[in-house]
Amino acid sequence: xxxxxxxxxxxxxxxxxxxxxxxxxxxxxxxxxxxxxxxxxxxxxxxxxxxxxxxxxxxxxxxxxxxxxxxxxxxxxxxxxxxxxxxxxxxxxxxxxxxxxxxxxxxxxxxxxxxxxxxxxxxxxxxxxxxxxxxxxxxxxxxxxxxxxxxxxxxxxxxxxxxxxxxxxxxxxxxxxxxxxxxxxxxxxxxxxxxxxxxxxxxxxxxxxxxxxxxxxxxxxxxxxxxxxxxxxxxxxxxxxxxxxxxxxxxxxxxxxxxxxxxxxxxxxxxxxxxxxxxxxxxxxxxxxxxxxxxxxxxxxxxxxxxxxxxxxxxxxxxxxxxxxxxxxxxxxxxxxxxxxxxxxxxxxxxxxxxxxxxxxx
Numbered sequence: 001x002x003x004x005x006x007x008x009x010x011x012x013x014x015x016x017x018x019x020x021x022x023x024x025x026x027x028x029x030x031x032x033x034x035x036x037x038x039x040x041x042x043x044x045x046x047x048x049x050x051x052x053x054x055x056x057x058x059x060x061x062x063x064x065x066x067x068x069x070x071x072x073x074x075x076x077x078x079x080x081x082x083x084x085x086x087x088x089x090x091x092x093x094x095x096x097x098x099x100x101x102x103x104x105x106x107x108x109x110x111x112x113x114x115x116x117x118x119x120x121x122x123x124x125x126x127x128x129x130x131x132x133x134x135x136x137x138x139x140x141x142x143x144x145x146x147x148x149x150x151x152x153x154x155x156x157x158x159x160x161x162x163x164x165x166x167x168x169x170x171x172x173x174x175x176x177x178x179x180x181x182x183x184x185x186x187x188x189x190x191x192x193x194x195x196x197x198x199x200x201x202x203x204x205x206x207x208x209x210x211x212x213x214x215x216x217x218x219x220x221x222x223x224x225x226x227x228x229x230x231x232x233x234x235x236x237x238x239x240x241x242x243x244x245x246x247x248x249x250x251x252x253x254x255x256x257x258x259x260x261x262x263x264x265x266x267x268x269x270x271x272x273x274x275x276x277x278x279x280x281x282x283x284x285x286x287x288x289x290x291x292x293x294x295x296x297x298x299x300x301x302x303x304x305x306x307x308x309x310x311x312x313x314x315x316x317x318x319x320x321x322x323x324x325x326x327x328x329x330x331x332x333x334x335x336x337x338x339x340x341x342x343x344x345x346x347x348x349x350x351x352x353x354x355x356x357x358x359x360x361x362x
Contacts, residue, residue, distance in 0.1 A: 022277045027349040028285025030247055034292055036325040043088045044080025051076045051095040055103065058149050066106075072335030075099035081326025082211075083319065086218030090160060094214050096153045101207050102336075104146065116184040119146055120177035126151035127170050130158065157214075162222025165213050172209035179204030183263050190262075198268045203238065205263065206245040212237050215319040221312045224305075232302050233313070239295040240320045244327045246288045250281055251331045251338075258354035292324065 041047070052071055056062065062070070076095040083094050104119070121138040126147045133143040133151070143151075158166065179201050186193065193201065203209075216223055227233060249265040256264050262271075265287075269280035299317055304310055332342035338351070345351060 022353065024350055024352045025278050025281050027250060027345070027351060028282060028288065029349060030285060030288050030292075031325075031328050031346075033289050034325050034328060036321040038081065038325050038329055039084045039322060040077075041080035041084040041086070041088075041091055043091065044077050044084075047080065047088065047092045047095045048074055048076025050092055051099045054096055055099050055149075058152070059103070059145065061145075069335070070099070070103075073099065073102060074330070074334045075102055077333060078326065078330040081330060082323040083215070083218040084322055085315065085319065087220075090218050090220075093153055093156050094218055097157075097214065098211070100149055100153060101210075103149075105207070107146070116177070116181050119144070120181060122147040123150045124170070124174060124177065127154055127173060130155055157217060160220070161217045164222045164225060164228070165216045168228065169210050169213040169217075172213060175204045175209060176207055187262070192262050192268060192271045194272045195265070195268055198263075198265060202245050202249075202263075202265070203241055206241055206248070208241040208244055209237075211323070212240075212320075215316055219312070219315050219319065223312060223316065224309065227305060227309060227313065230303065232298055235298050236295060236302075236317060236320055239291045239298070240323055243288050243291040243295075243324050246284050246291070247328060247331065250284050250288075252336070253281070254351050254354050255337060257356075259357050295320070295324070 055070055056067060059066075075098045079091060079095040079098050083091055086094065104123070107119070118138070121136070122144045123146055125133070125135065125139055126143075127150060130151055133147065135141060135143070139147075161169070182201055183205055185191075246265055253264055253266045256262075257267065261267075265284045266277070266280045269275040269283055270277060273280075275283060302313065302317070305313070331337060332346040334342070338345045
């Protein structure tokens, strides 16, 4: 991989002398590199509010701060970009799932490995045994709240999801939890993987793979296995996953470093590969650009399977496009990464480093 030249800071961004620790950094301009249309579902705002209501009702123990963060997340608006062609009733179920996925990410971040394993068994139990809770020796007699929520949205999704979509969704969720468990073990031992190991893990902890199955659900079809397993289709999924994961690492770096998190490409690059903060951000940004370019290159090489399947594939690939451009814009809309300053950061691309959080305080 070729190195990336450092970019000049914008006038709005203060910089420290090279010998001092950095106080800010410049985000790469990924939106300008991505020319896909940004389309918003007409019922996106309504669905976003309904999802917030569902998650607040389903999680009565959320603190006031957690409820505020949920409202600022705007998961439904993310979904309204990524699945803008889905009917409203299906958009709502996908929105509930995505907000739930962020909720799982939040609660698993503070867990030891043994706790994430319990969380995994509970959620997968709900997906595989949806009719009612039937605990194995790995689950408690009373179903955890995370299991009840998974059982709720999955029961609503099943009637409209084809057998292939359902099977692939559950398989992808299993991969997600396997990766989260590995991440938890690394966190328990303060281990930071090298870049190659991190990339392999991050492609599953991103949570994107189950979302690709929900494209099929949202559009109302079930792709044949021979299409899903085609090497070009798999590559397009991976390029989209990579763009979403690497850009998320860039945008979330500030809040993650402030709380002492290490599961982030920027931190991996600085720890093991000799990068400064700015060069690590630039390098990750270049990987994002390469993912977009590779997506464009390989989509032109898609084979033909006949008119009916080709139309499904065309609509599926357009949804991957929507995910790419939607995730980039949504990252500045949500309050998860830049608080209420998202539009300012989006314009100037300067991020002032947050101080480390005091232990014991949120």
